[in-house]
Amino acid sequence: MIIVKSVLLYINNTKKESDSLKKDIIEFLLDKKIKVDMRNAEKKDHKIIDGYDLVITLGGDGTVLHALRCMKGAHIPILGINLGTVGFITEISKDEWKEALITYLDGGLRVSNRTLLDINVHRGDKNVFKTVGVNDGIITANQIKTIVELKIYFSDTEIGDVHGDGVIISTPTGSTAYSLAAGGPIINPEMNALILTPICPYSLSNRPMVTSGDEVIRVKVNKNQRSDILLTVDGQECFNLEEEDSVSFRELSNFAHIIMSDKRSFFDVVRTKFRWTGGPRA
Helix, strand or coil, rough: CCCCCEEEECCCCCCCCCCHHHHHHHHHHHHHCCCCEEEECCCCCCCCCCCCEEEEEEEEEHHHHHHHHCCCCCCCCCEEEECCCCCCCCCCEECCCHHHHHHHHCCCCCEECCCCCCEEECCEEEEEEEEEEEEEEEEECCCCCCCCEEEEECCEEEEECCCCCCCEECCCCHHHHHHCCCCCCCCCCCCCEEEEEEEECCCCCCCCCEEECCCEEEEECCCCCCCCCEECCCCECCCCCCCEEEEEEECCCEECCCCCCCCCCHHHHHHHCCCCCCCCCC
C-alpha cells in the first residue's frame, strides 16, 4: 500500500473536461483524508514543485512535460490523466482515473524511472543558461530557410559537423516526439541512452546516433554563424545562442517517476498511436 498524505493537482484549464474532472478527483482524495493543492499549468510559471507525495496532471503530454520540468527530478511520482490528443506520457484516460488512482494507492501500478536532460549553455568561461529537459533540446536557426553550422562532440571526442536545419538531442522518452519525425529511432523509454538526430542535414553521412546515457553530448555553434540560433527545450523554453556557444546535454542525476497504466504497454501505445499494422493488407 502506498502512503499518500498530500497531492498536487496540476491542471491545464484550457481543456474542457478539466473543471468537472478536478472536482471529482478532489472529492475522492478528500474522502481519503488526503491534502490537495492545485496549480494552473502555465508555461511562464516555473515555480519548483516539491514537498508532495503525488502529482496528478489534467491535460495532455505538454502538461506532464511542464510539471516534470518544474519538479526538476524531485522524487515524486506523477500520474498523467490524458485530456489531450496524443497521450504518450499521459497513459491514463479520463475514464480510467479513479480505477488507476485506487490501484496505485493499493500498490498495484508500476512507476517508470525516466532519464532527464541536464542542459547547460557555456559562453566563454561562463555558464549563461541552465535548465532541465524531459523530451529534448533542439538547436535550430531562429528563422526559416537558414542553414545552421554546428560541431558535435561526444564527451571529448569530436564526431563531426552538421550543416542543415539543426539537431535534436533527446531522451528515450523523447524518442517518439520531434526526433522520430526527423527520422530518429524509437527507444524503449526506460533505457539508459541519449539520441542525437540531425534535422534535414546537407550530408548523407549525417545520421541519427544513439549513445550511452553516461555520455555528454556537446554541440558548439561554429564561428561566423550568420544567423541567429535558438535552443528550444521541450517546446516550452527558449534561449538565444551566439557564435562559439557550447551547449552540453547529459543525464540529470535524478529521474522522472511516471506512473504507468496496467492496461497497456509502451509498445501497445506505439502501435495504436502510430497505427502500425504490419504492412498493407488486401
